[in-house]
Amino acid sequence: MKLPIYCPSCAQKLSVSKLLCTTCETEVTGKYEMPVFMQLSVEEQEFFMAFLLCSGSLKEMATQMGKSYPTVRNKLDDLIVKIKKLNDEK
Template sequence: MIEPKLPSTCPSCSEPLRVSQLSCPECQTQVSGNYPLPALLRLSKEEQDFIIQFFLSSGSLKKMAQQMGNSYPTVRNKLDDLIEKVKQLIPDEE
């Protein structure tokens, strides 16, 4: 069974969605507020999968390139693009 993907953008205007409620299925406790989605949840499924694969390969781009059937420079460029995208999603901590 395929689990539905948590939407991260509004289907009407494409603006980022925010979390407004969480609930516990066990005790029915509900927490309400207005919270931004974590940066990694705002990435596409493909980008999330790439990060998971990077983690599972112990950060070895060479190993990832072999598994993906791509060249090392292609995988390195994809990682660099993803790093830049994540930097855009994380607010400055200054």
């Protein structure tokens, strides 16, 4: 299940306010920014992980995904734009 990143009521970005240790039940509270990776869609996260596991080889990714190189390249370019936008919003 993907962690929600937008408020279901007003659609503003959510922030993390509590972390819990499931072993000893220690709670840490505060206001923490959501990591950029967690702000990506599940599909974008999977693409990013595949990119890393292919050592950044778009040719290898295209082969594994059964897609053309330009399609994979365009997907990566779109992801780069989104990550830059998320970084600028900080």
